[in-house]
Amino acid sequence: MLLGVNGTPEQYEFDADSNACGILERPHTAEMMTWIEEVFGEGTKITILAEDSPTSDRMFDDGIVADTIGESSVELVNIIRTSDYEEWQGLVQNIDETSQVLYLGSYAALQTDGGDPVQTLDALTWTLENSPVPVMGFWEEAVHIGTLGGPITSGYTQGFVAAEKAAEILQGATCADVGFSVPPRGKLMINRNAMEHWDVQIPLDLLEVSEIVTE
Numbered sequence: 001m002l003l004g005v006n007g008t009p010e011q012y013e014f015d016a017d018s019n020a021c022g023i024l025e026r027p028h029t030a031e032m033m034t035w036i037e038e039v040f041g042e043g044t045k046i047t048i049l050a051e052d053s054p055t056s057d058r059m060f061d062d063g064i065v066a067d068t069i070g071e072s073s074v075e076l077v078n079i080i081r082t083s084d085y086e087e088w089q090g091l092v093q094n095i096d097e098t099s100q101v102l103y104l105g106s107y108a109a110l111q112t113d114g115g116d117p118v119q120t121l122d123a124l125t126w127t128l129e130n131s132p133v134p135v136m137g138f139w140e141e142a143v144h145i146g147t148l149g150g151p152i153t154s155g156y157t158q159g160f161v162a163a164e165k166a167a168e169i170l171q172g173a174t175c176a177d178v179g180f181s182v183p184p185r186g187k188l189m190i191n192r193n194a195m196e197h198w199d200v201q202i203p204l205d206l207l208e209v210s211e212i213v214t215e
Contacts, residue, residue, distance in 0.1 A: 001022050002021070004025045004155070005180070006024075006025050006058045008024075008062075017176070018175065019175050020175055021175035021176075022162060022180055023158045023162050023180070023181065023182070024180050024182050027138045027153060028151045028152075028185065028186035029064070029068040029069060031151040032150055032186070033073075035150045036072075036101060037072065037073055039203065042073035043074070043075060044075070044100050044101060045100050045101070046075070046076060046100065047077045047078050047079075047095060047101075047102055048060075048065070048076070048078070048080070048104075049091060049092070049102060049103070049104055049105065050104065050105025050106055051081065051082070051083045051107050051109040052081040052083045052109070053083065055105075055108075056081050056106055059106070060079055060081070077098050077099050078098075083111055084110075084111065085110045085111060085113075085118045086113055088107075089126070089130070092127050092130055092131050093130055093131075095131060096133050099133060101133055101135075101136060102131050102135045102136070104127065104142065107120060107124060125145065125146070128197075133198070134198040134200055135148060136150055139152060139153050140154045140155060140156075140187060143213055144191070147194060148191060148194045148200060149188075149189045149190035150186070150189070150190075151188055161181070188210040189210055190211070191213040192212055192214050193215070
């Protein structure tokens, strides 16, 4: 039983005869766009910024994220991928010239001009402190640090659905029966400090059903 798998089963050479099944880690893009429409309004312009890495390849190269956004009223200005930290910083500081929301993909492979790795927490903290527009992200831990929130990819949700699949196997199902899937919904979270920092008004109905982070 696997969970948190970024690529497709085919990329890992899992087929119907493989003794493997589990949960794929995918952004809840359609749900995210509905959330953005409700919070920021229809026609909101967003840019996705991510490192240039195999993780980003698996997240964006199949076009599903862009196509799903295209089915909403949200306007995807660009998906920018770079591992150059100085370029990353310049993009963040000027993001308000094109976009109303900055969406972060992965940022663990950023490097300085000298080739030194940038610590993941340092990169995220700098981005949060210097972005002139609200920053959103795909993962739960980022909300605890300071991204705004939304329907988040959560380790808890991944584990819960994996446990349900494991229970099916214990009851006699095979991995081929269970297969791979994505949790049906993201975990709704909102960071209160981020709301105040970017002066974002969250509708009451979203506040009532979300986990509020107050650190």
